[in-house]
Amino acid sequence: MNDVLQQLDQILAQRRQADPASSYVASLHHKGLNKILEKVGEEATEVILAAKDAAGEGSDGGREALVGEVADLWFHTLVMLSHLDCDAAAVLACLQQRLGLSGLEEKNARSEPAGGH
């Protein structure tokens, strides 16, 4: 697993037992799944708005803001996975398995009836 993701994954696992008063991650777990999902939705919307801004401005500032919003989204999806005892490494393994497989080929293979023809 990528170094940064691995470190963050370990910190997130530790924070599940932390004091919600001193840890943002612990406070999310304490508030529960609905709050975590609300944050994921909010951050996804912020990514979309920042992407539109970045495309409009075409500026470095817009792209920098977009990177920050994507980081917020990735972070909150990692908290969601941790809350549901899903392994972030499994997501990376899934993407790794897909390397080299065209999305269009995968889609066509999916729509073929069982047994071919």
Ligand SMILES: N=c1c2ncn([C@@H]3O[C@H](COP(=O)(O)OP(=O)(O)OP(=O)(O)O)[C@@H](O)[C@H]3O)c2ncn1[C@@H]1O[C@H](COP(=O)(O)O)[C@@H](O)[C@H]1O
């Ligand atoms: N990567 C992050 C990270 N990214 C974003 N955030 C927080 O996510 C929150 C969401 O941003 P918003 O602007 O939506 O926040 P808000 O309006 O205050 O949130 P709400 O009150 O609406 O829920 C902010 O408080 C950010 O600081 C993060 N908080 C923590 N981490 C990592 O998690 C580790 C553990 O953090 P703690 O649990 O706080 O120790 C940290 O060391 C970091 O590595």
